[in-house]
Amino acid sequence: MxxxxxxxxxxxxxxxxxxxxxxxxxxxxxxxxxxxxxxxxxxxxxxxxxxxxxxxxxxxxxxxxxxxxxxxxxxxxxxxxxxxxxxxxxxxxxxxxxxxxxxxxxxxxxxxxxxxxxxxxxxxxxxxxxxxxxxxxxxxxxxxxxxxxxxxxxxxxxxxxxxxxxxxxxxxxxxxxxxxxxxxxxxxxxxxxxxxxxxxxxxxxxxxxxxxxxxxxxxxxxxxxxxxxxxxxxxxxxxxxxxxxxxxxxxxxxxxxxxxxxxxxxxASDPLEVxxxxxxxxxxxxxxxxxxxxxxxxxxxxxxxxxxxxxxxxxxxxxxxxxxxxxxxxxxxxxxxxxxxxxxxxxxxxxxxxxxxxxxxxxxxxxxxxxxxxxxxxxxxxxxxxxxxxxxxxxxxxxxxxxxxLGAVYDSEAVYGSEAGESPGATGATGATAATGATGATEARGDHGQAATDAAGDRGAAPTDATGAHGPTATDAAGARGAAPTDAAGALGPTATDAAGAHRTAPPNAAGPPGPTPTDYTPTPHPGHRLPHLWLTPTRSTLDALGEHFTLFTAGPPGEFPGIPWPLHVEPLTRPHAEALDLGPADALLVRPDGHVGARFTGSPLSPDTLATALTAITGGRRPD
CATH class of the missing domain: 3.50.50.60 (FAD/NAD(P)-binding domain)
Structure with a gap:
């Protein structure tokens, strides 16, 4: 480059x-x-x-x-x-x-x-x-x-x-x-x-x-x-x-x-100082x-x-x-x-x-x-x-x-068991969802990032955020990206062009609009999804077990995984918490540092080799020395 x-x-x-x-x-x-x-x-x-x-x-x-x-x-x-x-x-x-x-x-x-x-x-x-x-x-x-x-x-x-x-x-x-x-x-x-x-x-x-x-x-x-x-x-x-x-x-x-x-x-009916x-x-x-x-x-x-x-x-x-x-x-x-x-x-x-x-x-x-x-x-x-x-x-x-x-779903080589990632072999993903419920209603406001000029000479970029509505789950790699909207005045906004003149209203290789997607969020422990929140104690969530490491949630006593060359924390779950994540007595859930489920192991006690195989696939296909 x-x-x-x-x-x-x-x-x-x-x-x-x-x-x-x-x-x-x-x-x-x-x-x-x-x-x-x-x-x-x-x-x-x-x-x-x-x-x-x-x-x-x-x-x-x-x-x-x-x-x-x-x-x-x-x-x-x-x-x-x-x-x-x-x-x-x-x-x-x-x-x-x-x-x-x-x-x-x-x-x-x-x-x-x-x-x-x-x-x-x-x-x-x-x-x-x-x-x-x-x-x-x-x-x-x-x-x-x-x-x-x-x-x-x-x-x-x-x-x-x-x-x-x-x-x-x-x-x-x-x-x-x-x-x-x-x-x-x-x-x-x-x-x-x-x-x-x-x-x-x-x-x-x-x-x-x-x-x-x-x-x-x-x-x-x-x-x-x-x-x-x-x-x-x-x-x-x-x-x-x-x-x-x-x-x-x-x-x-x-x-x-x-x-x-x-x-x-x-x-205001009365004068107000502005x-x-x-x-x-x-x-x-x-x-x-x-x-x-x-x-x-x-x-x-x-x-x-x-x-x-x-x-x-x-x-x-x-x-x-x-x-x-x-x-x-x-x-x-x-x-x-x-x-x-x-x-x-x-x-x-x-x-x-x-x-x-x-x-x-x-x-x-x-x-x-x-x-x-x-x-x-x-x-x-x-x-x-x-x-x-x-x-x-x-x-x-x-x-x-x-x-x-909360419902973004990742489908890539960094998810073991996804369509893009490697198959989990003898283990597999289940079809159940977490015990917490679904919801929807509005969320509003706040981002920035629009190119701007300030009348007072201050930094550009959009100064305040608005609010509004919201909806579909981000799961479709193609996305519905092409429709040009109306602006606040109801008119079609002009097409933007970057310095190289390479701006289009439609994405490259657009696959067309996706089918309808739900606006509600249903927590699920499936690979690619955000780890569902459960209260492990009155003040500690499943999300609090995450950090600068992979987190392995186990349904039984914490196993031993000698020689694993990845940062790893093992978090044993009580039976009610394991069941809420649809984990049987020998099952386990591997969660990436960003809180998305990387792999799900079911059916037999997890061995160090099986865990290493999943981590190798998630982290780019090469086991570290």
């Missing part, structure tokens, strides 16, 4: 190439920061570079969903994130004519408004600028702010990256064995590598106004994480105060009175990268998939990307996995990105329909139905989204 580069030249770059670096992380948003924490816990040496001089001052993403909170619990951060978030009662979306008018519709965010039986944690409504400092402080690896990657090339030993410090006019060159690109929707790395994208592209221009107003007491009586009105949407930013408004960018931006615009959308703090204009994007890997470079987060903010999927999907990837990088770097393990990253995460794009686009269209439907009612006749009687263009079933948040 060789890229063209404008700067720096060989003469400009520092001659001291760092040869001790395992992974260079490009991008200091929540996805890059989460990758840094995950890799450090594995003992992987990292350097993170971020072109901006500091963490983003904008709220941007608004929801940390239940799956991301499970990952943060594993990292020891869930309680700290919850401490700076809104109370659970704000896990709701309200639809109104104006902010201070009555609801004409409302829906709770599943897994945020109240606990669910399928998880030991609850999602939270919080702002990205509260999450990022916690992630930054959770690891000690070097971080260079104000440092931009300007060129990258690969040789037989790794990746060679040229870095530029724009403020000080200096340059450096670093060598790493791998590069993890989490540098956002306008990814420099993706552009340098010539990786194209597919999907609807740019859906339209949006403006966010951050302002202060005396709404705290009112909001506490009618709490919501988001209020959708016919005049734009409102979001409380922090528990102690602060608000955001966002909507389609109006004509004549330079002459817009933003305080007056916000006051009009408030619908103090505008910041205005940001940005583009809502909708695309997925053609490839998630190019040699030793891997894309994650918005660099891999930029999705509309409605539904809160972008950041959370990106955190899922690096949770899937980092244990694989650690295994390859530490020698207990073959390089072929990295080949499973794209087959596992690309289908998830496709489905998230599809659903986020549908959420955007749905929100536009709700707003236009109500606006038409308001303008057509003075005799309007009561707010509670407005007919809405959705059903409760449509809003169910746990199947997407």
């Amino acid at each position: 060789q890229t063209n580069r404008d700067e720096p030249t060989d003469a400009d770059a520092d001659a001291d190439v760092n040869g001790d670096l395992d992974v260079l992380i490009v991008g200091g948003g929540p996805v890059g920061l989460a990758a840094r924490v995950l890799l450090e816990r594995w003992g992987v040496r990292t350097l993170l570079v971020e072109r901006h001089r500091e963490l983003s001052p904008f709220p941007r993403s608004r929801l940390v969903n239940v799956r991301s909170m499970e990952i943060l619990r594993q990292l020891g951060l869930a309680e700290r994130v919850t401490a700076v978030a809104f109370p659970a009662k704000f896990g709701r979306i309200r639809f109104r004519d104006t902010l201070r008018g009555p609801d004409f519709a409302t829906a709770a965010m599943v897994g945020v408004r109240e606990p669910i039986p399928q998880s030991p944690v609850i999602g939270v409504v919080t702002s990205q600028d509260r999450l990022e400092p916690l992630l930054l402080g959770a690891a000690g690896g070097e971080v260079r702010f104000g440092t931009e990657l300007v060129a990258v090339r690969e040789d037989t030993d790794g990746v060679l990256a040229d870095l530029a410090d724009r403020e000080h006019g200096t340059a450096a060159r670093v060598r790493a064995r791998y590069l993890l690109a989490a540098d956002g929707a306008a990814s420099t790395v993706r552009r340098l590598l010539g990786i194209g994208t597919y999907g609807p592209g740019a859906l339209g221009r949006t403006t966010t106004v951050v302002f202060d107003a005396d709404l705290a007491d009112w909001s506490d009586r009618q709490p919501a994480g988001m209020y959708v009105t016919a005049h734009g949407s409102f979001l409380p930013l922090y528990p102690e105060g602060g608000w955001g408004w966002f909507g389609p960018t109006p004509e004549g931006v330079a002459h817009t009175d933003w305080a007056a615009l916000v006051r009009g959308a408030l619908g 103090d505008v703090l910041r205005v940001q204009h940005w583009t809502m994007n909708a695309f997925v990268a053609d490839r998630l890997r190019e040699g030793r470079t891997l894309l994650a987060g918005d660099a891999a998939h930029a999705v509309p903010i409605v539904g809160g999927l972008g950041m959370n999907t990106g955190i899922g990307d690096v949770h899937n990837l980092c244990w694989k990088l650690a295994g390859v770097l530490q020698g207990w996995a073959a390089p072929a393990l990295l080949d499973t990253y794209a087959p596992e995460r690309h289908p998830v990105a496709d489905r998230v794009l599809e659903q986020s686009v549908a959420n955007t269209r749905l929100m536009a329909q709700v707003q236009s439907h109500r606006s038409a009612q308001l303008s057509a006749d003075a005799t309007l139905p009561p707010p509670g009687g407005t007919e809405l263009p959705w059903t409760d079933q449509y809003f169910a989204q746990l199947g997407l948040v």
Whole structure:
């Protein structure tokens, strides 16, 4: 792999190439920061570079969903994130004519408004600028702010990256064995590598106004994480105060009175002081990268998939990307996995990105329909139905989204017993499901990653997230990826094009839309699925047994597995817990470090050789020395 580069030249770059670096992380948003924490816990040496001089001052993403909170619990951060978030009662979306008018519709965010039986944690409504400092402080690896990657090339030993410090006019060159690109929707790395994208592209221009107003007491009586009105949407930013408004960018931006615009959308009969703090204009994007890997470079987060903010999927999907990837990088770097393990990253995460794009686009269209439907009612006749009687263009079933948040299913060589992976031979997968129930209803809000320009000169990328609906399970490798949605104004967004002109509305080799998929989530211990949550003690979940190792859940006493050269923890289960996972007395369940079931052993006591055969297959087909 060789890229063209404008700067720096060989003469400009520092001659001291760092040869001790395992992974260079490009991008200091929540996805890059989460990758840094995950890799450090594995003992992987990292350097993170971020072109901006500091963490983003904008709220941007608004929801940390239940799956991301499970990952943060594993990292020891869930309680700290919850401490700076809104109370659970704000896990709701309200639809109104104006902010201070009555609801004409409302829906709770599943897994945020109240606990669910399928998880030991609850999602939270919080702002990205509260999450990022916690992630930054959770690891000690070097971080260079104000440092931009300007060129990258690969040789037989790794990746060679040229870095530029724009403020000080200096340059450096670093060598790493791998590069993890989490540098956002306008990814420099993706552009340098010539990786194209597919999907609807740019859906339209949006403006966010951050302002202060005396709404705290009112909001506490009618709490919501988001209020959708016919005049734009409102979001409380922090528990102690602060608000955001966002909507389609109006004509004549330079002459817009933003305080007056916000006051009009408030619908207050009494004058209300509105103090505008910041205005940001940005583009809502909708695309997925053609490839998630190019040699030793891997894309994650918005660099891999930029999705509309409605539904809160972008950041959370990106955190899922690096949770899937980092244990694989650690295994390859530490020698207990073959390089072929990295080949499973794209087959596992690309289908998830496709489905998230599809659903986020549908959420955007749905929100536009709700707003236009109500606006038409308001303008057509003075005799309007009561707010509670407005007919809405959705059903409760449509809003169910746990199947997407918790129900991603991996089918690759890293799943022993999947269609792609090696057959488990004498052992096999069963057809039962875990004892916990299924559910669905709404989830809303929070991601980021849209290319943006800030009127105040601050960092680009979408500042705040919306909410919305959600649905299908991410199991289809082909995905329903091709339909171009309407933007918030109901018009088809223009097609986006990357620097190489390689953007399409349809994916490469699209297989057509899949059949209908359920929106509900039913926990199952089958290979490829997320391990079901069960309470092993009043405070310890099956998910808490996971860590920087494979976890073997056994139905009987813990066996001995001498000579196993993989990181392994054995977790014996009581009989009720084993039965809840459909394990007989001699059965066992092998779970990968990312919480997905890697193999299931049934019928006879598990031998070290059988376990080693499964682990060899999962980790790239080569047994470590």
